[in-house]
Amino acid sequence: MPVKDGNSLYAGLTDILGQEFVSKEPEELYIYSRDSSANPPRPVDYVVMPSSVEEVQAIVKLASSKGIPLIPMGAALNLEGLTLPLKGGIVVDMRRMDKIIEVSEMDRYALVEAGVSQGKLISYLEEKYPMLQHSVPDAPPSATVAGSCLICGYGHLSTNYGTHAEMVNGLEVVLPTGEILRTGSAMLSTSLWFGRGSLPDLTGLFLGWLGTTGIVTKLSIRLYPRPPIRDMVIYMMQDSSIVPDVVYRITHTEVAEDVSIVGQERPEWMKGYQIIAAYVSAHTEKELDLKKSYLKRISKEEFKSKVSFMEEAPGELKEQFMELPFFATKVADWKKGGGFEYVGAIMPIDTLPEAWEKGIDIAHRFDMLYSYAIRVVEGGHHVLFTYSYPFNRADEVSMHNALSALKETQKLSLALGAIPWKPEVDGQKEIIKKMDKGTFKLMQRIRKLLDPGGIMNPGNWEVD
Amino acid sequence: MALDDFKDVIHRCFRCGYCKFTSNYTDFNCPPYNKFRLETFSPGGRMWLIRAMMLKDIEPSQHLADILYSCTMCANCVEECRFKFHDDIVDIIMEGKASLVESGMVPPTARDFFKNIYLSGNPWKEPQQKRGDWARHYGIPVYKPGDEYLYYVGCIGSYDQRVQKMAGAFGQLLLRAGLSFGILGEDEYCDGNEVLMMGEQGLFEYLAQKNIELFKERRVNKIVTLSPHAYNVMRNKYPRLGGDFEVVHYTELLKELISSGRLKVPGGRKIKVTYHDPCFLGRWNSIYDEPREVLESVDGVELVEMRRNRENAFCCGGGGGNFYTDIIGGGESSPSRIRVREAADTGADIIAVACPTCMTMIEDGLKGEDLDEKIMCNDISEIVLDAITSAEEG
Ligand SMILES: Cc1cc2nc3c(=O)[nH]c(=O)nc-3n(C[C@H](O)[C@H](O)[C@H](O)COP(=O)(O)OP(=O)(O)OC[C@H]3O[C@@H](n4cnc5c(N)ncnc54)[C@H](O)[C@@H]3O)c2cc1C
Ligand code: SF4
Numbered sequence: 001m002p003v004k005d006g007n008s009l010y011a012g013l014t015d016i017l018g019q020e021f022v023s024k025e026p027e028e029l030y031i032y033s034r035d036s037s038a039n040p041p042r043p044v045d046y047v048v049m050p051s052s053v054e055e056v057q058a059i060v061k062l063a064s065s066k067g068i069p070l071i072p073m074g075a076a077l078n079l080e081g082l083t084l085p086l087k088g089g090i091v092v093d094m095r096r097m098d099k100i101i102e103v104s105e106m107d108r109y110a111l112v113e114a115g116v117s118q119g120k121l122i123s124y125l126e127e128k129y130p131m132l133q134h135s136v137p138d139a140p141p142s143a144t145v146a147g148s149c150l151i152c153g154y155g156h157l158s159t160n161y162g163t164h165a166e167m168v169n170g171l172e173v174v175l176p177t178g179e180i181l182r183t184g185s186a187m188l189s190t191s192l193w194f195g196r197g198s199l200p201d202l203t204g205l206f207l208g209w210l211g212t213t214g215i216v217t218k219l220s221i222r223l224y225p226r227p228p229i230r231d232m233v234i235y236m237m238q239d240s241s242i243v244p245d246v247v248y249r250i251t252h253t254e255v256a257e258d259v260s261i262v263g264q265e266r267p268e269w270m271k272g273y274q275i276i277a278a279y280v281s282a283h284t285e286k287e288l289d290l291k292k293s294y295l296k297r298i299s300k301e302e303f304k305s306k307v308s309f310m311e312e313a314p315g316e317l318k319e320q321f322m323e324l325p326f327f328a329t330k331v332a333d334w335k336k337g338g339g340f341e342y343v344g345a346i347m348p349i350d351t352l353p354e355a356w357e358k359g360i361d362i363a364h365r366f367d368m369l370y371s372y373a374i375r376v377v378e379g380g381h382h383v384l385f386t387y388s389y390p391f392n393r394a395d396e397v398s399m400h401n402a403l404s405a406l407k408e409t410q411k412l413s414l415a416l417g418a419i420p421w422k423p424e425v426d427g428q429k430e431i432i433k434k435m436d437k438g439t440f441k442l443m444q445r446i447r448k449l450l451d452p453g454g455i456m457n458p459g460n461w462e463v464d
Numbered sequence: 465m466a467l468d469d470f471k472d473v474i475h476r477c478f479r480c481g482y483c484k485f486t487s488n489y490t491d492f493n494c495p496p497y498n499k500f501r502l503e504t505f506s507p508g509g510r511m512w513l514i515r516a517m518m519l520k521d522i523e524p525s526q527h528l529a530d531i532l533y534s535c536t537m538c539a540n541c542v543e544e545c546r547f548k549f550h551d552d553i554v555d556i557i558m559e560g561k562a563s564l565v566e567s568g569m570v571p572p573t574a575r576d577f578f579k580n581i582y583l584s585g586n587p588w589k590e591p592q593q594k595r596g597d598w599a600r601h602y603g604i605p606v607y608k609p610g611d612e613y614l615y616y617v618g619c620i621g622s623y624d625q626r627v628q629k630m631a632g633a634f635g636q637l638l639l640r641a642g643l644s645f646g647i648l649g650e651d652e653y654c655d656g657n658e659v660l661m662m663g664e665q666g667l668f669e670y671l672a673q674k675n676i677e678l679f680k681e682r683r684v685n686k687i688v689t690l691s692p693h694a695y696n697v698m699r700n701k702y703p704r705l706g707g708d709f710e711v712v713h714y715t716e717l718l719k720e721l722i723s724s725g726r727l728k729v730p731g732g733r734k735i736k737v738t739y740h741d742p743c744f745l746g747r748w749n750s751i752y753d754e755p756r757e758v759l760e761s762v763d764g765v766e767l768v769e770m771r772r773n774r775e776n777a778f779c780c781g782g783g784g785g786n787f788y789t790d791i792i793g794g795g796e797s798s799p800s801r802i803r804v805r806e807a808a809d810t811g812a813d814i815i816a817v818a819c820p821t822c823m824t825m826i827e828d829g830l831k832g833e834d835l836d837e838k839i840m841c842n843d844i845s846e847i848v849l850d851a852i853t854s855a856e857e858g
């Protein structure tokens with residue numbers, strides 16, 4: 001859908017940002033109309049890069065006056081095409097807003113602008129606040145902290161503390177009308193970012209909405225203690241049906257800070273195994289030994305020969321497992337083709353064995369190797385099960401197979417009663433079909449109220 | 465090589481962005497991405513655009529030329545990309561530029577650069593017969609067959625007044641060490657590294673062959689280069705064209721002369737020095753220790769590291785011809801200004817360089833930041849020579 005009145009819109013945008021940070025050149029339109037996923041390109045009209053909340057406000061007001069869609073973007077690494085415009089418009093690349101505004105050591109939070117990358121926050125905390133850490137997703141370090149929170153992502157502290165959405169203390173948002181809103185404790189003062197508080201929880205109006213309710217400009221996220229010692233133990237088994245019980249026992253000890261389950265067909269020795277990595281952190285070697293001893297007891301006492309326990313993972317494997325962020329990106333080169341995409345399914349843990357076995361069928365049906373990464377969330381209340389499908393960007397058959405497998409897996413996860421995580425547009429429609437009608441109506445009414453002109457990432461969370 | 469040779473590789477870039485960072489993610493370390501911030505200016509953006517050009521999804525354009533020519537060929541992406549094809553990234557960018565050369569779509573400043581080198585043998589149309597004039601002042605001899613080393617000075621060292629002093633300092637050290645060496649003077653020609661990095665492969669081959677023939681004619685065996693750029697091309701690219709010489713960078717030779725005792729370095733004044741790694745010495749050729757060892761051999765020098773150093777060093781912004789084309793220069797976010805701010809943070813009195821391009825860029829950065837009165841930019845030879853002469857003067 002070509003933008004009407006293009007010249008005056010372009011002039012208006014360059015008035016706000018200067019020419020350097022507004023583009024309608026074919027090169028930028030090409031790159032921003034594609035992401036690393038297998039999704040088809042979707043035309044972009046303009047790309048802008050604001051550097052302040054005032055600039056974001058001015059862009060929103062201009063777009064609203066002209067009825068032009070706005071698509072907020074972090075690093076576009078969601079792998080679901082969520083920053084590709086469904087109805088054309090202006091992609092708002094937030095990454096010039098990359099200041100770490102404040103870290104409160106005492107109240108354990110960081111207030112950051114929406115374009116701050118995971119990498120920047122990791123290195124900043126390491127250097128200035130080595131006693132603190134934030135929950136790091138397995139995404140590349142160029143992904144934004146905001147992107148992960150807004151899609152309710154998961155990281156290495158999610159086993160203990162929940163999703164990244166739950167770690168948000170508060171947000172500053174430019175609403176689709178250009179007004180500014182603050183949520184959480186910041187509702188009372190622009191300098192209060194310590195918690196979500198007990199006021200009406202407006203933060204949820206922007207979490208999981210996929211950029212359809214406003215542009216987040218700042219966020220306060222929780223930080224957690226970072227004990228100096230971090231280590232891991234590994235459990236291996238060849239029977240997916242016992243995984244929920246093993247995980248239940250591990251989480252019941254309350255000593256593991258992160259529990260992940262991995263399954264893949266390459267390298268060959270991993271085929272057929274479920275590998276559970278339980279991470280432990282401690283302040284002293286004595287504390288570490290004690291925690292590990294709890295974890296060791298599990299396999300011995302209850303599962304005997306069915307589960308083998310490795311107190312020390314072999315060198316290279318351990319190095320890979322301990323890296324933060326975990327180098328999940330490596331899957332992108334499995335087909336020597338620069339691509340992979342995954343279905344994330346949020347499910348109760350007892351669904352895992354069925355999800356595991358049926359996923360293998362799907363992968364093999366589409367000529368692929370299965371590859372799973374599963375994270376146990378919030379003490380074991382549920383798991384995030386990800387099915388990864390690598391593909392070769394230069395091979396249409398491979399792309400087609402990946403897309404077909406993704407669709408089948410979406411269907412499978414809905415059938416299993418799972419919630420598809422950060423779903424792409426077709427997945428959103430499938431979810432809406434299953435959703436309680438009244439709830440969906442309320443979602444629409446909220447959107448209409450916040451965004452009367454319908455300019456925020458239109459096409460998402462819609463029926464047609 | 466041609467772009468087509470990379471057709472099985474180019475689509476393997478996932479656009480994950482590891483290559484934008486230092487190894488510990490403290491900063492964006494790709495100079496043009498750091499400045500322009502649009503994804504197109506990142507290494508992955510370039511990979512995807514070059515592929516799009518191969519697939520004819522986009523046409524060569526001036527904007528595409530700016531995107532590709534703003535790449536300083538600093539090789540941070542090669543260092544940080546986590547995939548096996550990482551070594552190919554700069555070659556792919558080079559081939560992307562070569563495609564633009566073929567389609568006549570290079571930035572006007574790059575076109576002037578090529579033309580001037582073709583016609584005059586240097587980027588500034590300076591007279592060839594004046595190329596060796598600087599050396600007379602220092603009594604540096606012309607190379608004659610039988611000399612141990614050919615001292616290859618390069619365009620910047622020959623014509624830039626500030627860098628002539630750097631070239632002179634190294635020459636004086638060689639004289640003091642009693643080495644037999646000489647320069648080519650008015651017979652010296654551009655080494656071609658930047659021309660190659662900018663995709664003018666025909667011109668590069670012409671220059672390289674001309675140099676190789678001349679070196680052979682003069683019976684050259686060993687070459688010591690002032691510039692890491694010349695070092696890179698002569699060591700890594702000339703052999704393919706039949707030019708197999710023993711090539712060393714001047715910091716390597718200095719290290720050897722000092723450790724063998726041929727060059728005695730007495731203690732100088734107390735100075736705090738921070739060393740800026742040149743990309744073509746560091747990331748391209750893994751020479752990190754020798755320059756530091758030379759500096760540390762000077763009594764009185766306290767060597768302090770910048771936040772980004774060695775494999776993580778931030779490029780001065782001059783590579784890939786950018787010292788001439790100036791696509792990323794200007795303003796507070798120009799790489800050279802960022803780098804001198806980082807140097808200033810160390811509290812150093814001197815930024816030590818080991819490359820003529822870096823010297824001109826860092827000098828500009830100091831002026832831009834108004835720091836030229838507070839911090840000096842010196843080349844390693846100048847620091848060593850200063851220590852020797854000030855000891856002699858008592
Ligand atoms: C290899 C790999 C591994 C991954 N592993 C994980 C993982 O372990 N855990 C995890 O959670 N995720 C993971 N991801 C998914 C994803 O990369 C991350 O969640 C990432 O944090 C998304 O951030 P982004 O900056 O790329 O956001 P984007 O993709 O740019 O945006 C995501 C969504 O948020 C919206 N949005 C972005 N910024 C704003 C804003 N300022 N205001 C309003 N809306 C906004 C966008 O419109 C879009 O709908 C992985 C991805 C890859 C490629
Ligand atoms: S060049 Fe390598 S690190 Fe950079 S985006 Fe491409 S795959 Fe990722």
Ligand code: SF4
Nearest residue numbers: 494535536538539541
């Ligand atoms: S060589 Fe340097 S400037 Fe060029 S893309 Fe790689 S990191 Fe960026």
